Amino acid sequence: MGTPRRSAPCPAGESAPGKIPEDARPSRLRLPPRRAIVHVDIDAFFASVEVLLDPTLKGKPVIVGGLPHERGVASTCSYEARTYGVRSGMPLRRCRQLCPGGVFVRGNHRVYQAFSEKFFRILRDYTPDVEEASLDEAYLDLTRCRRLYPSLGAAVRDMKVRVERETGLTVSVGAASNKVLAKLATRKAKPGGLFELAPGAEEEFLRGLPIDALPGIGPKAQVVLRLLNLRTIGDLWGLSRATLHSLFGAGGDEIYLQSRGVDGRALAAAGVPKSVSRETTFLEDLWDERLLLAHLAYLCDRLTLALRREGLYAHVIEVKARYADFRTEARRRLVLSPLRETGRIFPIVRDLFRELWSGSRLALRLVGVKAADLARSRPLSLFEPSAEREERLGRALDEVRAKYGFGSVLTVRERMLGVLYGFEADRGFVLKTASLTK
């Protein structure tokens, strides 16, 4: 099996709070040094960037994710918006109800990406051991760098000041002996603070935290735990590992260990991604097969653009559909020779889509395509001239679209399928099959 998502039981290695479970007790003979893990999180990232781009938004409730009449949710909101009860993940229409004066923006991922790159460049000045947990979230392992810094605390404060000065964004920082404790420390530091969890203070720190603060406990697990009348992390200590395992499978073992502050995970190294996907939720449900296929062709083009940019080939192609009633189905196919050309991927997508959709013919609210089981290179023996031609076509399209926008040029396939772009002043070329009703 792959690397565990959360902590692997760490036999000898973790400094942990008082209630160390028997099966996770470190060996007495050789205690490795306590690790120095720092978690850094940009406060209200997307919304804060929007305020930097447009200073008149400062102090206003900013909600990033879309316009309030659109289908969608808030991906980030400013702290001002949070005072109205708005939260990330909340449907936009609900946000507007709670906060009618809110400033709604669609957001610009490319700009966020650029800020994120700057953020990580600064962090890497302090240690090479940096994990990119997301665009706005990082773990640093300063254990190996201890001797470089007279005081770890001073180094972390210096890093925080530099990030804030050079990006204009505020960050929250947590420091502890492992990842889960550092992340929980950051939660306490928010917004904009720094919290260092002192050795020996872990048990008291964890005891009173709400159960949903623990990574890995989502909405479903919360329902179960609430039925058991468990509200805090301390309450979890009363459950045996076997009980948690029977409730949540492998995730239950992680909950057992992490609720006790035990987490032996090393920082994840950047590597080949596992999958790349592109999907769209339509403004209104669609049932016209021609339009749906046209949109899938467009998504294939965006997908292969991403594959070419990252130098990746796919062994698995997947199509996803979400019905008007929100049920979601997917079909995938394993291909023997790895792909990244639209001309080869789209026929597979079309077949999978017809297989998927032929039965019910309910209207669809979403379609998506995914490339998985990715590899950096195509095996030499499978070289085929037609693939080479497709590849060149793809690269040429990338260049034109980089210059003039995605909708500036359509492939023959897209024309035949009826892909339709329009030009909108504020957004450039916009796919019209996705917004037929407006």
Added chain:
DNA sequence: TCTGGGGTCCTAGGACCC
């Protein structure tokens, strides 16, 4: 409160092979 987009990992069942 009609519910995004881009990811990761886990689980379960069936096919297939020995």
Added chain:
DNA sequence: TCTGGGGTCCTAGGACCC
């Protein structure tokens, strides 16, 4: 002939995270 057990691959779906 009336019946195995284990391992692995593949597919589909779901929980969770930001």
